Amino acid sequence: MDTERRAFDVMSPDCPSRSIMQRMGDKWTPLVFLALESGPRRFSQLRQDIGGVTPKVLTQTLRSLERDGLLTRTIYPEVPPRVEYELTELGATLLGPLEIIREWSQDHAEKILRARNDYDELNEV
Amino acid sequence: MDTERRAFDVMSPDCPSRSIMQRMGDKWTPLVFLALESGPRRFSQLRQDIGGVTPKVLTQTLRSLERDGLLTRTIYPEVPPRVEYELTELGATLLGPLEIIREWSQDHAEKILRARNDYDELNEV
DNA sequence: TAATATGGTTACCTAATGGATACTGAACGG
DNA sequence: CCGTTCAGTATCCATTAGGTAACCATATTA
Numbered sequence: 001m002d003t004e005r006r007a008f009d010v011m012s013p014d015c016p017s018r019s020i021m022q023r024m025g026d027k028w029t030p031l032v033f034l035a036l037e038s039g040p041r042r043f044s045q046l047r048q049d050i051g052g053v054t055p056k057v058l059t060q061t062l063r064s065l066e067r068d069g070l071l072t073r074t075i076y077p078e079v080p081p082r083v084e085y086e087l088t089e090l091g092a093t094l095l096g097p098l099e100i101i102r103e104w105s106q107d108h109a110e111k112i113l114r115a116r117n118d119y120d121e122l123n124e125v
Numbered sequence: 126m127d128t129e130r131r132a133f134d135v136m137s138p139d140c141p142s143r144s145i146m147q148r149m150g151d152k153w154t155p156l157v158f159l160a161l162e163s164g165p166r167r168f169s170q171l172r173q174d175i176g177g178v179t180p181k182v183l184t185q186t187l188r189s190l191e192r193d194g195l196l197t198r199t200i201y202p203e204v205p206p207r208v209e210y211e212l213t214e215l216g217a218t219l220l221g222p223l224e225i226i227r228e229w230s231q232d233h234a235e236k237i238l239r240a241r242n243d244y245d246e247l248n249e250v
Numbered sequence: 251t252a253a254t255a256t257g258g259t260t261a262c263c264t265a266a267t268g269g270a271t272a273c274t275g276a277a278c279g280g
Numbered sequence: 281c282c283g284t285t286c287a288g289t290a291t292c293c294a295t296t297a298g299g300t301a302a303c304c305a306t307a308t309t310a
Binding site for chain 2: 007008009010011012014015016017018020021022023024025026027030031034035049050051066067068069070090093094096097100101102104105106108109110111112113114115116118119120
Binding site: 042043044055056058059075078079080081082083 | 254255256257258259260
């Protein structure tokens, strides 16, 4: 129904879709998604799945994704506490696009690293 | 042929593909790509196509993409100077994935903005 | 009493990034 | 001699990202 007019346009400086597009390229968001791909995970499981993330930053990332309705945070009133994170339906629709980006990155990493070396050799002599 | 072993794995903290994945989500890179989709463009054309980018930042972005072999920078020795940017073959392979991200962002922007509002109302009262 | 485990939060700090603004160089037009 | 065009640089400042380390609440175990 909305084929004629685009409500959002990423090329427009003030369009909110632009900030959304940016966020999905932030440092940890894609990795959180890939880790949640196969089902709900606990906080410390995510920490292990994603190498090198500090708890603070992981918390920030998760909160921000929760705020955007991309995942849910469920607290189970047990001791010790258990908190599970799970993609929402909306969040799951992002898995496809992210998987494509991931494959591209992995498939072309070698070429890019070579290009960087060539460039640096030419311009740093 | 490389179905068995992955040379690069974005889930590994030290893998270079990770930095590559991150870069394609930076603020201006996707917009540069979309602007170059239909052919070479000059510096000031890009500035206009992409709203709100300062020359310094645009230069940084373009240089970084050139370094990675994703676009070429051609200087024509004229006066006033003319510099054209054009996607390389490698760069062009990124257009598909980026287009998918763009569509996702535009299609789901409204839902996400609504989720943000709901979240903020619940947690800021 | 205290250590342990979980799932965080908070305060604090630094380095890098982003952005605004003004300026340069080189040739041409007037 | 001055202004204009193009493609950037230079300079400065504010914001942010990310990291470290300490802390909290709770119940169990010893």
